[in-house]
């Protein structure tokens with residue numbers, strides 16, 4: 624999962640650390656050269672003094688003795704500051720050290736289908752966290768780069784994050800969860816997986832097929848219900864999806880079922896009649912949560928669709944299916960930052976237990992982990 628992105632981040636870390644180390648070594652060499660030059664000029668000055676008894680340096684008007692050599696014939700202020708820091712066991716990171724690595728990071732992120740504004744935010748945070756940073760020479764630069772990247776990724780990935788299980792636990796029962804998204808992205812499979820995920824945590828669920836549009840939809844979700852031993856509420860093709868999910872809620876109420884999982888027909892946000900159906904479901908059933916399902920592999924297309932769905936019929940969270948087939952991870956990195964709605968689950972295969980609760984910290988650790 625997300626192996627391409629992981630490799631790219633790993634190369635960025637190596638290159639950035641190397642570049643910063645190189646600049647630090649240059650600063651060290653310069654510091655040594657400056658020290659030597661200073662010592663030599665002091666020697667020469669001592670000789671000259673004995674020969675011509677010249678006056679010692681006077682404090683300037685403010686009373687301070689000028690410490691930093693001027694730009695024309697000495698090291699630049701930044702070189703001087705760096706050299707001074709180096710002499711006290713520190714390495715200072717400067718804008719120019721980061722230019723190339725950050726450009727590489729930008730390519731890596733965009734190449735992994737990370738949305739532009741998200742990539743920019745990550746770059747800004749890394750730059751901000753590293754610039755002017757003085758680290759002890761004994762710390763590795765790689766550590767510093769990794770920490771900056773960790774914070775930058777976590778910041779964008781964890782936007783709006785909440786604990787789904789806590790939400791289910793705290794809500795009045797039955798909890799109604801409705802799933803939306805375009806065709807064929809894995810909504811129905813996700814519902815079956817989530818039903819199993821809930822069962823594993825002690826919550827019962829009923830499936831309600833609000834996809835009254837597609838021929839064969841009842842049979843498809845029915846197979847999952849049979850395999851899992853769950854009750855399915857379904858109406859004939861062409862029926863009212865809001866009525867099906869409403870019946871699901873009634874059934875759950877009457878039978879002490881904790882969660883109603885409502886499927887809906889795959890649709891484009893531009894299909895007005897289908898979007899009107901979602902509004903009606905919202906009105907009639909008042910779902911506790913509306914989850915948008917899309918394929919992780921769809922990258923920025925998934926981000927765009929999530930935004931469009933959220934605008935048309937507000938979503939509460941996102942499930943990214945087929946993360947097992949996704950090497951780039953662009954959607955997982957970008958979607959929460961762009962939509963303000965968190966990724967709650969990743970689909971990681973075709974089996975019922977291939978559903979993983981999304982944990983931003985764990986994902987960042989995984990992305991930055993050793994191969």
Ligand SMILES: Nc1nc2c(ncn2[C@@H]2O[C@H](COP(=O)(O)OP(=O)(O)OP(=O)(O)O)[C@@H](O)[C@H]2O)c(=O)[nH]1
Nearest residue numbers: 806807808809810811812889944945970971972973
């Ligand atoms: N590899 C992989 N395949 C998945 C995952 N989730 C779903 N699929 C597969 O994706 C295909 C489509 O899944 P469905 O659940 O039928 O998709 P849907 O969105 O309900 O489709 P419509 O009802 O046509 O809108 C199926 O073959 C699933 O087995 C996943 O996490 N990983």
